[in-house]
Amino acid sequence: MNLMQYMLAQQAIEETFWRKAPGQGLILWVVIGLALGTGLCFLLSTVPTNLRKKVIFTFTFLAGLPYVLAFLWPRPISADFTNDIPRNKGEEIGFFINQAVEPVGTLTNILGGFLLGVGIFSLVRVHSIRIKRRQENWGYSLVLLASFAIMTVVGFWDWRLRAFVDQTGALNVRDNWQPVNYAQDLLFEGIYQQMDSAMFSMIAFFILSAAYRAFRIRSVEATVMMASALILMLNLMGALTYAWGEGINNLVVQTGNPFLMNFKLNVFADWLRSTMQIPAIRAIDFGVGLGALAMGLRLWLGLEKGGVTA
Amino acid sequence: MTIWEKMQKVDRRILYAILVVCVCVGLFFPTTIPTDPDPSSKSFYAEVMKLEKGSTVIIQTDWTNSTRGESMGHFENLMRLMMHGDHKFVFYSAADPAAPQVARTVLARIVAERKGQGLREYKVGEDYIDLGFFPNAEATNTTMGSNLRSVWANRKSKTPTGGEVDVWQTPVLKDVKNIGDIDMMIVVTASASIDVAIQRLAQKVPITAMVTGVTGPGVLPFYQSGQVKGLAIGLKGVYDVEYMMVNGINDVEVEGQKVVEWDKVGKVDRVSEGTTFSRGRAYYGTLHVALVLLILAVIMGNVAMFASRRRKGDAV
Structure with missing residues (x-):
């Protein structure tokens, strides 16, 4: 099987507004896609410098729109956007939006592949110049x-x-x-x-x-950090954890005081993780999440100018 | 210059040499060390072993050889568990273009190992599917959640006889219509790609994970919240899983005492066939040595600093 036969052997796929099954006309669509893509690239290269940012922002907004609308638009809890039939106009719009998510996702995957190509092009260009100029x-x-x-x-x-x-x-x-x-x-x-x-x-x-x-103990904070790290590192050593745990077990049997079980190395390390480490990470994650949301909104709405040069 | 001042200025190459010697010695003497697996490791093992025979599993493998000390052990254990349970699985990567090839190599080795042990040989297109690399984790995971059939539409799989077949016609995926038909998603990763999978898919499919020691703390909040059902972290996680493959949970007893006890689940069987102790056992002793060395380095560094300060204070 050659590459062309491989492409022709593609199975029929479910059709939506966003995606048509190419069937036997696949090659034609590939050619049309290539022609359109080449034409679009040519057109983009002719866009005046002062309009380029607007083009980028428009594409960014359009690419993000289905995800935002799919998240915000009300929908039935167990909606199956492939097999269900919408019951009213509201659901019909919801289905339309959600069906757009998959083609946009595919498109971004393809763009990701193209970005690898752009990276390769850039790499080859930079190093070819360096060799040519004997830098x-x-x-x-x-x-x-x-x-x-x-x-x-x-x-x-x-x-x-x-x-x-x-x-x-x-x-x-x-x-x-x-x-x-x-x-x-x-x-x-x-x-x-x-x-x-x-x-x-x-x-x-x-x-x-x-x-x-x-790693010097120069302050109270450093001492606390070192003590915590020490306990967590010791807990990674199964032999030590096991021996320590057996010792605590024997002590509990001798004294009859189950409170001592809390001093098992793994119990103490687990307490440190669940009571100290995880809440701290969660707080950081929450802050990062808010920041990412704000940055995402700025990028989507074209408010973030950094990194976009004309 | 006093001994303490000399210690503070010790040539870093001496430290490096000590590390190399200590770590290498440990590798030559793999030892079975008794341990109490972490609760997150126990959850992971219990969740995977709870799967019914022949379940369908999605494996997102986002690691390469840079973290093979941990991730390869995780992936090997996972392959052995999948094959022990006769589970059908799909694997792909959404983080690194080299990851699928690395996974293929490990998978081929485990298949050959089991074949050599007289166990059933796992076959591509019948028992598992290799989907390759998807460059955009966010888009891939989001689309998997909304329409699994379309995200893998037109993907082909090799068959055991060398031909090709649409992945949706294979025994692995033919009964799957959406992500809800998948019994479990397992992410083996050395990066934050697990976060994306959790954010996009945790409400639709049970997720478990095998992550590196560096990534682990970042995933723990998701484990605590129940979004990740089980979590094997780092080399300790590799050894924990191997230890449970040998002893089960609330299963094997020595002198009337269960080797691995956990009151959150009933009896979880051990793995009674093929290789169990492997890479985790080989490296776990070395982890002990490396950690002891690290702790000693911190202690020695601080002792030298304080002693040096005290001498300077005395001199003044």
Whole structure:
């Protein structure tokens, strides 16, 4: 199966105002979409500088509108917007709005994919210029672009073999791999992922160094923080928690005082988490949420000018 | 320069060397350490084991090898639990383009491991579906909540024989019409993508999570409020789950005492087949060593500071 057959083999989907099943006319729609997209990009590039912000704000507002309306518009509690039939005009509008959420979501996912493309374009452009002008550390840029090209070619080749050539699932077994499959495995698992791990593991060294040099008990607050951290860290050590707990159990048996159970390490740590840590995090989350709401509203309504340059 | 002043100015490379040696030694001696799993881990295990055989589960896997010390152990345990329960599952990522490939690698390894143990082999398109990457977590989770069939419309899955089939025609999803037909959503993550899933889907499907130690405290409020039904946090969470896979909850007894006790649930069975203790057991001893080292570093650093101050005070 080639890519074109793959696209043609798409199943019929539920139709709404927002989405039409392409059926056999899929290729035509793809061509129309590409033509419209290219035309739109061309038109956008010709928009006068002073109008660009307005275009951006209009698109932002339109993209956010279905989500806001879907949240605010009254609807039956158990409404199924795919299979139910609206009973009146109000519900009909609600259904119309809610059916828009999915295509807009799909659109944002596609835009997210395009953003990856924009990122790649920008990366290639910046580093190509650096190599061309022999700027400082241009050698690193060369390595970056070479790695990028090799990874792309090998990755797509491997994907093509697995998706379109291998019809029996033979490549799922390592013994049947071809050189390109080994190359992909080496590049992705053997190099990229291992470097990812190595970078992250460096944090351990900085944490230890910081613990030794910077975590000083210089104030009451620092002492409280250190005591709390100590209890939570000790609680992560199962051996210690278990031994401590057994000791408390024996003490309770000897003294007959169940209150001592509160001094089990895990009970105390759990109390710290649920009574101190979680409420504090919740308060922070609440503040962050309010801030995000305010910022979201500002962005949606075009009041936030930062980051939008003409 | 006194010994205390020298200690305060110790070369950081010495600290690094101590860390490397201590951590590496622990890795060579995996030990079964008795523990009392955290309540959130117990909830996670109980919720997953409570699923009826053959349930349908959505797995959002948002981790890569940068956090494999914790997340890979979580994901391996999850795969073993899914396969033990004969559950059908769908997995995808909404946070990192590399995450699906990392999950595929782990899944393939667990499938091969179980095959080698003479257990049923999980097959793509029949027992699980790989949906790949969705770039926008907010839009994806929101649409999943409103219309699951449309968000995955036209997605194809490989079949065990190498062909392709629409995901909605597979045994995994053919009876699913909306998110309410999914028995559980499990998020394995090293980032705040769990927050998005909770905000968009917690009212529509039971959510449990396996998160890193760094992400864990941020998810605890959702666990406390009941929006997340169970939560395995960090390496301790990995070991907790493995420990319960071996001992169950209120199940296995040693000398008349239950190994893992919890009064919030009845008996929750242990996992009686395949691998149980694995990565968590291998790393848990090392976690002990690393934490002891960290605590010692803080204590030594402070002792050196106070001793040095006192000497300076005496000198004045």
